Amino acid sequence: MAFEGDRYEQIDISLISEKDKEELKASAASIISGTTAISTSDSSSFTPGKSLFINTRGIPCLRLPFPPSELEIGIYGADGSLAYLSTREKRSSGSCILSDSSKNNVISTKYTWGPGRDPVLRLLGPTAGEIKTVSKYTSRSHKFVMPNGEIFEWTYKRERGADGKKATLLVLIGKDGSGAEGRRIAQLVRNEETRTPGSKKSSAGNGGELVLGQGAEGTIDKPVVVATCLLMLKKEIDRRRAFHAMVLSAAISGGGA
Structure with a gap:
């Protein structure tokens, strides 16, 4: 059974295996429990540098499996000025263009x-090239291979915050040539202070404070960090949408999700 809104690309649950459905259920449960909220990381290898603020509400815990209505997502500097803007042409498309403050x-x-x-990401302008993405569609991690062969990965890590409570943080990590985990490049912080107004800790795909580590810009370009983080938020939304579609299908058929 497939569900769509405004001719959006369908979430067709008939293509989802039983194993993948279990993964989607587990992913939805982890977000509902509020594990995307954390105040600070206790990682000794990460020194916070500049911050950007991603302004997007994502989608709530309970809703029909339609796509989000926001066509633009603003990314702002600490002074409140617009640093980047992600734009979708229409609600029926998940593809987008990231532009900088000069509208490039x-x-x-x-x-x-x-x-x-x-998904496929392409660098535009003088540094044109393709960023390959590698991930199972249900996965909470996603690898990105740069044109020069460097590999980075967004993933979720369970850590202890400043309040002493453990929670899960979305982090960007560099990989060495063997694929082993390297140093942390950036992290997305979503808590009561940084979460996008109008969203909740149970929301999926909501924005927050994107913290770049000191020296991160010498490792990876800032627009790449922003664009790949936005892709992770989009995946969060579609895992939630798929879960909603499964629940709705089960309710209609009278069976269990």
Whole structure:
């Protein structure tokens, strides 16, 4: 059974295996429990540097499996000025263009979600090239291979915050040539102080404070950090949408999700 809104690319649950459905249920449960909220990381290897603020509400815990209505996502500096703007042409598309404060297009994202359908990011302008993405569509981690072969990965890490409570943080990590985990590049902080107004800790795909580590810009370009983080938020939304579709399908058929 497939569900769509405004001719949006369908979430077709008939293509989702039983194993993948269990993964989606577990992912939804982890977000509902509020594990995307954390105050600070206790990672000794990460020294916070500059911050950007991603302004997007995401989607709530309970809703029909339609796509979000926001066509633009603003990313702001600490002084409140617009640093980047991510724009979708229409609600029926998950693809977007990231532009900088001078309205120059810097990265395009061709977004698809489902079995065997990895998104594609392209660097625009003088540093044109393709960023390959590698991830199972249900996965909470996603690898990005730069044109020069460097590998980075967004993933969720369970850590202790300043209040002493453990929670899960979305972090960007560099990988060495063997694929082993390297140093932390950036992290997205979503708590009561930094979460996008109008969203809750149970929301999926909501924004917050994107903290770059000191020296991060010498490792990876800032627009790449922003664009790949936005892709992770989009995946969060579509995992939630798929879960909603499964629940709705079960309710209609009278069975369990």
